[in-house]
Amino acid sequence: MRPRSLTWRLVGRLAGLQAVTLTLLILLIGAAAIGLLRVGLLIGEYEGSTLDTLRDAIIRDEAGGLTLRQSPELAALRAEHADLWFIIRDSEGHQLSEGAVPTQFLPIASILDHVSEARLKWNAAEAARPAALVKWVDTSAGRIQILTGTYGQLSMWRALESTPLLFLNMILPIIVLMTLATLVATPFVVRRAMTGLAQVAEQAERIDIDQRGVQLPLDKVPIEITPLVKAINAALDRLDRGYERHRRFLADAAHELRTPIAILSTRVASLQAGPEKTHLLEDATRLNVMAGQLLDLQRLDQRADTFGPVNLVGVARQVVLDLAPLAFAAGYEMSFEQQDETIVVTGDQTALERALTNLVQNAIDHGQRRGTILVRVTTTGRIEVCDDGDGVPPDEREQILEPFRRLHPGGRGAGLGLDLVQTIMRLHGGRIEVDQAPSGGACMRMVFPKIDPSC
CATH class of the missing domain: 3.30.565.10 (Histidine kinase-like ATPase, C-terminal domain)
Known part of the structure; x- marks a missing residue:
């Protein structure tokens, strides 16, 4: 199997870590939001609760008119607020209403064609939520205008139903951008970080049997790779010492052999001519040549x-x-x-x-x-x-x-x-x-x- 690329291993792990981290962050934020919603600390009153309930419940009847389906939220709203009132209308003249519109808002109810969106208060100086809302909204029955009072609070499930949209619109783009940044930046960062290691590899390729005392550079090597380079340098030192011992042994042996070889050659030369003398002379010459070559190799290696x-x-x-x-x-x-x-x-x-x-x-x-x-x-x-x-x-x-x-x-x-x-x-x-x-x-x-x- 081919060895895995360090660069892409880092890219994959960083991208995975980012995705897991963001997912855990979203889950923690969601869990915290649910807890705060349950105890009522996150969101208090919500002025659009009634309008949202009506928007989700509005449908068309068989004749194309407007009607409300009995949703659980609408049933709870009617049960909690007996004074519930609203006017629902579309651009085609269909209208649906319930309850008594407060007298202060009757003039507005008669001119809804001229109102796009409004927040209606009893006193404009008050900071409290408005008493009524007018707004055009998109529903399953089409684009509808709703005029209603503001009742109730934000439902926990309604608060959480926007979470997928939040994920798609904000969190997911962040994950994509971070992943792309990781894919682009990590190889560049790794190449920059490994520049020193590439120089070490280039230096190692130039090491030859005839070169001794060579050490791989450590100045630009990442700290994680330093122990490996130091171990290689230590191995090179041991090899140099072993080579030096071997060289000294050969040189000493060659020096020690030259004297007995010279004595042997002299004794052979004094023998009578014949085949045996020729063989002995060849052997003595071969020994002399070998000893001389060993000494020459030592001398050449040094100079x-x-x-x-x-x-x-x-x-x-x-x-x-x-x-x-x-x-x-x-x-x-x-x-x-x-x-x-x-x-x-x-x-x-x-x-x-x-x-x-x-x-x-x-x-x-x-x-x-x-x-x-x-x-x-x-x-x-x-x-x-x-x-x-x-x-x-x-x-x-x-x-x-x-x-x-x-x-x-x-x-x-x-x-x-x-x-x-x-x-x-x-x-x-x-x-x-x-x-x-x-x-x-x-x-x-x-x-x-x-x-x-x-x-």
Whole structure:
């Protein structure tokens, strides 16, 4: 399953929280209003109670005239107020009346056509509710004009019946606006808050095996993510310390091995010529090359910024001269080709000599002691070492570059040679390729990134 988006998880939860909060708020306000209405503390007298009761009860009879249905509110109003009076009329001349209109309002009752809406009081200076109301209202019988006295109070259910309208007209738009604001603002806020985390991720992508002492920045990381970044930095510190211990061990081991290897080489050189001496000389040379490469890797790891111009032709020529006697003794011929006299790259000459020496040594060990070992330097910045052996199967060409991986499990060597060559080439920004020679043997290729144009 795909991981859920943090942004939209926050959006959904914030929108849900807002909706739940507003709903609870509405319920609490409603409950409080009901309680206050029941004890009579919220609303006292309501001047429009009679008019509302008549408006809800007015209907048309079969002849199209006006009549009142006997609603519970109307029955209660008649029972409580024996002096109830009203005049109900429409624009078509139909009229319905009940009770005696007070004499003070009779002149108004006769000119209702000229009155749209009015509040009628006995004394205009009084602050009490009016004694009568005149108003045009919309009913189930159409638009009706009502003139009536003001009796009764606001019913609790009539007060609450406006709640759905209040929700639709006020609360619902607020919920919609808040939800839209959440949908728009939350992704922006999250992106701003996660800017520091994006920088941490970008820095983490640049961490490589050749870089040590790297720490992820904490200055712009949200405080909730800080423990994770600190844990990663602590893990990087532990890895650096482990790498340093490993590097020191290899360096110390290489230093300790050089003396016994030198003694062994001297003793082998004093033996009488023969196949056994040749095998011993090859083994001693391989040990010496490995120890030298380990020391070079340590030195390069500490001073990779001191690279200088290196002539690949000179490096290859020197390695061929050094290892030609060993190759001849093992039954090979040596060949050296160059496309130019000077082909320059930026690097460490000693380390490159070690890497090429290892490739030639590898060809001597696995070339089946027949044919020619060819060393070729091209103008494109490549050094090729090819033999006439059995070659490397295509499905194993990547695997033999791994440490302690050998093509033949019972073969000689520890399986570190090609891995060390690959490490040296990575330090130089290049790579090693395993290919097939025209003769069917193996062809190892050191590929450098760029030739120095000044040479």
